[in-house]
Amino acid sequence: xxxxxxxxxxLVSEISKSVVxxxxxxxxxxxxxxxxxxxxxxxxxxNGHVRxxxxxxxxxxxxxxxxxIVIAMVKAILDFLTTESIKVVEAEGxxxxxxxxxxxxxxxxxxDRELSGEExxxxxxxxxxxxxxxxxxxxxxxxxxxxxxxxxALAIIxxxxxx
Amino acid sequence: MTKPPTARLNPFAxxxxxxxxxxxxxxxxxxxxxNTGFTIGTWYDNLQSAGTSYPRIETPADLxxxxxxxxxxxxxxxxEKSLLLSSFYQLSLLLLLPxxxxxxxxxxxxxxxxxxxxxKLKRDRDPKMFDEIGKxxxxxxxxxxxxxxxxxTSDSTGAQAFGLPGRYSICFGKGSRLLLRQRxxxxxxxxLHEIAHIANGDVPLTYYAISIWxxxxxxxxxxxxxxxxxxxxxxxxxVPTITNLIDVFPPQTIYLFIVQFWTTVxxxxxxxxxxxxxxxxxxxxxxxxxGAQTALSELIQRNQADxxxxxxxxxxxxxxxxxxxxxxxxxxxxFKAKGHIAFFVGVLLPYTLLGGAFFIASQLxxxxxPMTNIVIxxxxxxxxxxxxxxxxxxxxxxxxxxxxxxxxxxxxLSVAYMISGTLGVQIQREAIADLALKNRASGYQKLxxxxxxxxxxxVLGLFTMPVNGYQWIADILNGNISYSPFxxxxxxxxxxxxxxxxxxLVYARFFSRRIxxxxxxxxxxxxxxxxxxxxxxFVLLFLYTPVVHGYVVIxxxxxxxGYYDPGRPLSSLVFSCLFALIGYIFLxxxxxxxxxxxxxxxxxxxPHCGFKTRARNMMIGQTCEKCGKELGTWLYMSKIIDLE
Ligand SMILES: [Zn+2]
Ligand SMILES: [Zn+2]
Numbered sequence: 001x002x003x004x005x006x007x008x009x010x011l012v013s014e015i016s017k018s019v020v021x022x023x024x025x026x027x028x029x030x031x032x033x034x035x036x037x038x039x040x041x042x043x044x045x046x047n048g049h050v051r052x053x054x055x056x057x058x059x060x061x062x063x064x065x066x067x068x069i070v071i072a073m074v075k076a077i078l079d080f081l082t083t084e085s086i087k088v089v090e091a092e093g094x095x096x097x098x099x100x101x102x103x104x105x106x107x108x109x110x111x112d113r114e115l116s117g118e119e120x121x122x123x124x125x126x127x128x129x130x131x132x133x134x135x136x137x138x139x140x141x142x143x144x145x146x147x148x149x150x151x152x153a154l155a156i157i158x159x160x161x162x163x
Numbered sequence: 164m165t166k167p168p169t170a171r172l173n174p175f176a177x178x179x180x181x182x183x184x185x186x187x188x189x190x191x192x193x194x195x196x197x198n199t200g201f202t203i204g205t206w207y208d209n210l211q212s213a214g215t216s217y218p219r220i221e222t223p224a225d226l227x228x229x230x231x232x233x234x235x236x237x238x239x240x241x242x243e244k245s246l247l248l249s250s251f252y253q254l255s256l257l258l259l260l261p262x263x264x265x266x267x268x269x270x271x272x273x274x275x276x277x278x279x280x281x282x283k284l285k286r287d288r289d290p291k292m293f294d295e296i297g298k299x300x301x302x303x304x305x306x307x308x309x310x311x312x313x314x315x316t317s318d319s320t321g322a323q324a325f326g327l328p329g330r331y332s333i334c335f336g337k338g339s340r341l342l343l344r345q346r347x348x349x350x351x352x353x354x355l356h357e358i359a360h361i362a363n364g365d366v367p368l369t370y371y372a373i374s375i376w377x378x379x380x381x382x383x384x385x386x387x388x389x390x391x392x393x394x395x396x397x398x399x400x401x402v403p404t405i406t407n408l409i410d411v412f413p414p415q416t417i418y419l420f421i422v423q424f425w426t427t428v429x430x431x432x433x434x435x436x437x438x439x440x441x442x443x444x445x446x447x448x449x450x451x452x453x454g455a456q457t458a459l460s461e462l463i464q465r466n467q468a469d470x471x472x473x474x475x476x477x478x479x480x481x482x483x484x485x486x487x488x489x490x491x492x493x494x495x496x497x498f499k500a501k502g503h504i505a506f507f508v509g510v511l512l513p514y515t516l517l518g519g520a521f522f523i524a525s526q527l528x529x530x531x532x533p534m535t536n537i538v539i540x541x542x543x544x545x546x547x548x549x550x551x552x553x554x555x556x557x558x559x560x561x562x563x564x565x566x567x568x569x570x571x572x573x574x575x576l577s578v579a580y581m582i583s584g585t586l587g588v589q590i591q592r593e594a595i596a597d598l599a600l601k602n603r604a605s606g607y608q609k610l611x612x613x614x615x616x617x618x619x620x621x622v623l624g625l626f627t628m629p630v631n632g633y634q635w636i637a638d639i640l641n642g643n644i645s646y647s648p649f650x651x652x653x654x655x656x657x658x659x660x661x662x663x664x665x666x667x668l669v670y671a672r673f674f675s676r677r678i679x680x681x682x683x684x685x686x687x688x689x690x691x692x693x694x695x696x697x698x699x700x701f702v703l704l705f706l707y708t709p710v711v712h713g714y715v716v717i718x719x720x721x722x723x724x725g726y727y728d729p730g731r732p733l734s735s736l737v738f739s740c741l742f743a744l745i746g747y748i749f750l751x752x753x754x755x756x757x758x759x760x761x762x763x764x765x766x767x768x769x770p771h772c773g774f775k776t777r778a779r780n781m782m783i784g785q786t787c788e789k790c791g792k793e794l795g796t797w798l799y800m801s802k803i804i805d806l807e
Contacts, residue, residue, distance in 0.1 A: 027344050027345075029344075030344070037337075058466075059320075059321070059356075059463065060319045060338075061320045061466070062318050062319055062338060063320055063338050064341075
């Protein structure tokens with residue numbers, strides 16, 4: 001997936017960070033570590049389980065960082081968009097796919113923006129809904145409520161579109 | 164429904180139940196191995212023969228016959244040698260236990276660090292967490308700094324205190340860093356709970372208890388395996404030298420041994436589990452004093468809602484969450500004497516009093532006899548007058564007997580002290596709390612429950628103690644001997660144990676109310692080493708004389724299974740019961756008089772204003788006549804710290 005490339009990772013980090021600033025600012029100081037953890041293990045089920053360790057406090061929980069969920073959601077959205085873009089522009093080269101995604105997201109640098117002026121698009125409504133669905137689906141895998149997942153999804157989409 | 168903070172009793176004012184359970188576990192481990200050791204070697208038979216069947220000097224004329232003298236010396240040395248050899252197995256089993264346990268205990272911290280991939284938390288990695296924990300540790304005022312370590316992989320929010328004395332550490336799951344950011348107070352509560360373990364001093368006890376348990380299981384498994392191996396394989400006949408280590412028993416006896424071993428293991432495991440559960444309640448309580456009560460309650464309730472966690476708690480190595488919540492909100496329940504202590508003490512009675520102290524005593528006598536024989540020979544060749552010679556010989560016998568008697572008293576007394584220091588102290592705790600809380604109702608009736616539990620444990624212990632008067636169960640099952648004397652004697656001993664234990668508990672409650680009830684000040688009394696606890700041991704010795712006597716009768720009946728006169732041992736038992744009862748009344752009166760005497764000359768000063776009053780019986784739970792403040796300050800918690 002493109003999101004696993006250096007460039008893609010940078011984008012994931014960038015978007016996630018701005019969402020975390022909004023939704024879970026208290027986790028910001030360990031953002032980088034959580035990002036590293038996620039790239040090591042992105043599976044919501046396996047990293048860490050509560051054993052009944054008689055020597056610990058007996059009140060152990062396994063909690064997931066909002067940051068981790070946001071990263072997972074952003075990555076899911078990017079992956080979704082990549083596949084969608086590939087469907088549309090199958091013939092085009094990889095370089096163009098990347099560019100299209102960045103364009104789609106409206107995140108091109110200002111000097112690039114003029115060049116692709118007419119292409120610069122905001123998301124269409126049904127596309128947005130699809131993105132939201134993908135993001136929520138991923139978030140729920142981490143065991144958070146649908147409600148909370150939806151809020152996070154909205155925050156991410158907000159960041160994506162307004163930026 | 165929480166009480167105002169100033170009215171809260173401080174569970175740490177008196178020795179805790181955690182300590183009692185640890186002492187019980189250690190005593191159980193030692194006693195069980197000691198008893199198991201009997202089953203190894205031909206120890207018991209040696210005991211029987213050593214004292215009786217070896218030659219000795221009877222008359223001065225025997226000394227003239229030099230070849231007979233040689234025979235006497237040789238025979239008695241032989242006897243000592245075989246006694247020593249068989250007690251060597253027993254002793255090595257016993258010494259192996261602390262050796263293995265200490266090794267496990269010492270390597271555990273590094274094992275844990277390796278297995279969990281722990282890393283020291285440096286301040287620059289997470290200054291927020293580092294500083295937060297630092298502040299919380301400050302509440303405990305530890306003598307040495309406490310290390311902070313982080314697990315490399317686990318996402319858990321849990322923490323665990325570990326390490327050797329002076330070098331304690333708390334390791335946190337990686338999830339804790341997140342918890343600190345998401346729910347700061349909950350993080351603090353978990354950290355304080357772990358710091359509380361260190362402050363309560365139960366960290367070394369915990370890891371040592373677990374190490375002892377592992378070592379014990381390993382040894383018992385080894386012995387069970389030896390039994391099965393040498394009794395049920397052809398090797399048992401082809402390798403006679405090794406077989407000498409292990410008696411070859413008929414199969415039913417072997418099954419009995421195995422069942423006894425493993426019941427014993429279950430009992431010891433439940434003592435360990437109780438210990439592990441109890442320490443949690445006390446850690447919660449300490450953390451609550453540091454202000455974590457609300458946060459801990461919330462955390463417990465969160466876990467209660469989580470069915471997955473609750474299922475895991477079926478192992479019951481942690482207290483049930485509702486129990487935790489309840490004792491958090493009502494710290495005075497930590498003053499209640501728990502039934503399981505009484506039961507465990509009951510189980511340990513046969514192991515320690517009968518299998519332990521009684522056997523050590525008889526061993527020493529058997530050891531002493533051949534030695535005295537040799538001494539008498541030696542004295543026979545010293546060129547002194549016949550009268551002096553006989554005096555020296557008499558003195559040697561008396562000295563030997565006195566020494567044996569001293570050891571007997573020491574052995575029995577230490578068992579009694581173990582019981583006073585555990586069950587006795589718990590009863591005293593309850594009595595003092597009842598005074599403070601003004602629970603007068605049914606205090607002495609409550610003690611029946613404990614007495615019955617001790618007796619139930621006692622009967623169970625009689626049957627599960629490896630090698631005991633009841634090893635003839637196998638014979639009974641085969642119909643070789645009649646079971647009726649055993650049933651009669653067991654019922655008698657069980658009933659007597661109930662009554663004797665109740666009387667003892669009454670003594671404990673009655674006098675702790677009067678002694679600690681009149682104790683005021685700011686520093687708690689040293690209840691564990693208090694003269695009252697020592698007095699309790701003596702009272703217990705008196706009261707349990709018929710128990711030991713009854714056991715001797717059982718041994719006797721088992722040995723002489725051919726004949727049995729049901730009236731004879733029972734009538735002698737009635738005599739020792741009377742002896743116990745009179746001794747008890749005597750000690751009770753003496754203690755009461757001493758107390759009256761002391762009270763007559765004693766004045767107490769109010770810890771707040773110094774106002775002097777004549778000491779009264781019950782000053783706990785009462786206020787000063789002059790300043791109106793609580794007199795027994797030592798029993799109450801100081802101001803609770805606010806966590807925020
Ligand atoms: Zn704990
Ligand atoms: Zn006063």
